[in-house]
Amino acid sequence: MKKHMVMFSGGxxxxxxxxxxxxxxxxxxxVIMADLGMEFPEMYDHVTQVEEFxxxxxxxIHLDKPFQAYLLVHFKGKGKRITEEKIIRDIYVNTxxxxxxxxxxxxxxxxxxxxxxxxxxRRQYAEHDIIEYHGIASNEAARxxxxxxxxxxxxxxxxxxxxxxxxxxxxYDHGFDWGGLYRNLKRVSCWCCPLKSMAELEFLYNxxxxxxxxxxxxxxxxxxxxxxxxTLVDLERKFSDSTEQGNLFRVA
Numbered sequence: 093m094k095k096h097m098v099m100f101s102g103g104x105x106x107x108x109x110x111x112x113x114x115x116x117x118x119x120x121x122x123v124i125m126a127d128l129g130m131e132f133p134e135m136y137d138h139v140t141q142v143e144e145f146x147x148x149x150x151x152x153i154h155l156d157k158p159f160q161a162y163l164l165v166h167f168k169g170k171g172k173r174i175t176e177e178k179i180i181r182d183i184y185v186n187t188x189x190x191x192x193x194x195x196x197x198x199x200x201x202x203x204x205x206x207x208x209x210x211x212x213x214r215r216q217y218a219e220h221d222i223i224e225y226h227g228i229a230s231n232e233a234a235r236x237x238x239x240x241x242x243x244x245x246x247x248x249x250x251x252x253x254x255x256x257x258x259x260x261x262x263x264y265d266h267g268f269d270w271g272g273l274y275r276n277l278k279r280v281s282c283w284c285c286p287l288k289s290m291a292e293l294e295f296l297y298n299x300x301x302x303x304x305x306x307x308x309x310x311x312x313x314x315x316x317x318x319x320x321x322x323t324l325v326d327l328e329r330k331f332s333d334s335t336e337q338g339n340l341f342r343v344a
Contacts, residue, residue, distance in 0.1 A: 093219075093220050093221065094119075094220065094221045094222075094223055095121045095122070095217055095220045095221070095222050095223070096118070096119040096120055096121050096223045096225065097121060097122050097123075097124055097213070097217075097222060097223070097224050097225065098110055098113065098120055098122070098123040098124065098224075098225045099124060099209070099224055099225060099226050099227070100123045100124060100125045100150060100227075101125065101126075101227070102125060102131065102135050102138055102139050102142075102280070103227075103279065103280055103281070104256065104259045104260040104263050104274065104280075105227035105228070105229050105249060105256065105259045106227035107138075107142060107227075107259075107263050107268060108227070108249070108254065108258075108259035108260075108262040108263050109225060109227040109248050109249055109259075110123060110142070110146065110148075110225075110227075111145075111146070111262070111263070111266055112248065112252065112262070113225060113248060114146055114148075118225075118248075120148070120225075122151055123148055123149075123150045123151065124150075124151050124153060124209060124212070125139065125150050125151065125152050125153065126153050126204075126205035126206075126208055126209050127152040127153065127154055128154075128155060128159045128201060128204065128205065128282060129154065129155070129158065129159050130159050130282035130283060130284050131282060131283070132270075132271075132273060132280060132283050132300075133271075134270050134271030134272075134273050134280075135270065135273070135280055137271060138268060138270050138271075139152075141268065142268070145266075145267075145268075151212075153208050153209060153212050154208070155204060155208060159201075159284075160310065161190075162190065162191055162200070162201075162204065163190050163191060163192065163193070163310060163314065164189070164190040164192075164310065164313050164314055165189055165190050166189075166190050166191060167189070189315075190314060192314045192315055192316040193286045193310075193311075193314065193316050193317070193318050194285075194286060194287075195286060195287075195320070196287065201282070201285075221244070222243070222244065223244045223245075223246060224243060224244065224245045224246065225245075225246050225247075225248060226245050226246070226247050227247075227248075227249055227259075228247045228249055228250060229249050229250075229254060229255050229256045229258070229259055230249060230250050230252075230253050230254055230255050230258075231255040231256055232256070233250060260274060276292070276295045276299075277292050277295065278292065283296060283300065283303050284303070284306075284307060284310075286318050286319055290327075293319075293327060293331075294331045294334065297327070297328060297331045298331070304324070304328070307324055308324045308325070308328075311323065311324050
C-alpha cells in the first residue's frame with residue numbers, strides 16, 4: 093500500500109508545497125516535521141497556524157535528548173566503541189567532546205533530522221510503499237542531484253516551476269508571514285545556525301538577546317567558536333558599535 097508523506101520544515105518552500113498539494117487534491121497521508129527544538133518562536137506559531145488552516149495534524153519528530161546535549165557532551169562513536177576507557181579519555185584528555193557547532197563540512201544537525209525521520213518511517217511504515225514530497229524550489233534544482241538512497245521522491249515545486257520568490261509570495265497571499273521573519277532572514281532555519289550571514293546574526297543579537305546569551309554560554313563550553321576565526325564576544329562588540337554608529341548618524 094502506498095503512503096504519501098509531506099516532508100515539512102515549516103519554511104516558505106515546504107509550506108507553499110503543502111498548501112498547493114491540498115488545493116490540487118493530491119494524496120497526503122501524513123505531514124512530518126523533524127523538530128530539534130531550536131526553531132524561532134514565530135516558526136512554532138507558524139506551524140500551529142498551518143495546522144489550523146489546513147486541518148492537518150503535523151507530526152513533529154524529536155531527538156532522544158536535547159539538542160545542546162549533542163552539541164556539548166555527546167560521546168561520538170557507536171556501540172562497542174563507547175568503552176569506559178574512551179569515556180575517560182574524552183573527559184580528561186580529549187577536549188573535543190560533543191559535536192560542537194556545525195559548519196559546511198559537518199552539518200551534523202541536518203544529519204540528525206534525516207536520521208530521526210528515517211527511524212520514524214521504519215517504525216510506522218515498514219510494510220508500506222513510501223512516496224515523499226520534498227519542497228525543492230525550481231531555482232534550487234541542483235539539490236536534486238543528491239543521492240535519494242532508492243527512495244521515491246516527488247518534487248512538486250519543480251513540477252510547478254515555483255522559485256523561492258514564488259513560494260514566499262504564495263505563502264504571503266495565503267496569510268502566512270512567520271511574524272515577519274523573512275523580512276530579516278533569508279532562511280528561517282534554527283535560530284542557533286552558524287551558517288547565518290552576519291546581517292542575520294546581527295538581527296538575532298538585536299532582537300533575541302536571550303538566545304544570543306545562550307549561544308555565548310555554549311561557545312564557552314565547547315571547543316569550536318560559533319563562527320571560524322572570531323568569537324561571539326567579538327561579533328557582539330562589532331554589532332554594538334554598528335548600532336551605536338547608526339544611532340549617531342540618525343541623530344546627526
